[in-house]
Amino acid sequence: MKKRFFLSVFLMVLFGVSSAFAYYTYRDLDEANRMRDCGDFYGARSLYQRIADDNYSDPQLQRNAAYFIGFCDVKLGNPWRALDSYHWFLNRFDNGNTNLIPDALFVLGRTYEDIGDLNNAKFYYRECINRFQYGEFPAKSRERLRIYGEYTAGPYITTNLVQNADAEKSAKAVKSNSDPFDGGFSLNKDMISRVNGLIQAVSKLEGVEEAFAKITPEDQKLEVVKENLRIYQEKQKFESLHEIK
Numbered sequence: 001m002k003k004r005f006f007l008s009v010f011l012m013v014l015f016g017v018s019s020a021f022a023y024y025t026y027r028d029l030d031e032a033n034r035m036r037d038c039g040d041f042y043g044a045r046s047l048y049q050r051i052a053d054d055n056y057s058d059p060q061l062q063r064n065a066a067y068f069i070g071f072c073d074v075k076l077g078n079p080w081r082a083l084d085s086y087h088w089f090l091n092r093f094d095n096g097n098t099n100l101i102p103d104a105l106f107v108l109g110r111t112y113e114d115i116g117d118l119n120n121a122k123f124y125y126r127e128c129i130n131r132f133q134y135g136e137f138p139a140k141s142r143e144r145l146r147i148y149g150e151y152t153a154g155p156y157i158t159t160n161l162v163q164n165a166d167a168e169k170s171a172k173a174v175k176s177n178s179d180p181f182d183g184g185f186s187l188n189k190d191m192i193s194r195v196n197g198l199i200q201a202v203s204k205l206e207g208v209e210e211a212f213a214k215i216t217p218e219d220q221k222l223e224v225v226k227e228n229l230r231i232y233q234e235k236q237k238f239e240s241l242h243e244i245k
Helices: 002-021 026-037 041-053 059-075 079-093 101-114 118-131 136-147 165-174 189-204 208-213 223-244
Strands: none
Touching: 026 041, 026 059, 041 059, 059 079, 059 101, 079 101, 079 223, 101 118, 101 136, 118 136, 189 208, 189 223
């Protein structure tokens, strides 16, 4: 009898602890979405990250929050972190549930395209088309490939002006709010050029000082810049030790 009593108490305590950790709800997701819509991408990203990391929350809630982490990274002008965020999202959530998967594949392609990595960009556009024939993001992927002379069968979402009210209504019905590049948004090309120059210089160990001289104080806040400077310092240490030997 005592064993049953203690087991019951243990289960009640365990359930209470589990419930206590189920902190984030759809109300929190709505708040993060509101912050994002108001342009507070720093605040929204932080809240999205906390929701996505809360394993006691509803899986669909975590999925939605995790997707928009990368969205905010794009809007914050950090395409390299956005790539990491979207890859993390796909590794975690591309498990049979297709919600937000075509969105992520397209935005990955678009982000790779903006940093000048066309091979990866085209790969993810094709992946989006091959896996999802219809919808906003396969159509957008076809449009991006068409720009580079690659045509694929299937419906397109044209970027031209809409011809009539019915077509405009139909286009609005198809489009979602999960594309950070929608509405003509683009990343800072000058910043991308500077950072890519530093990455290439560190990779080749040639012209690093010259490349770093072009990096602005704002660029230095990027994780990719910090990481490449750390890699460069480690390579220098290794070469120094090698020369001593």
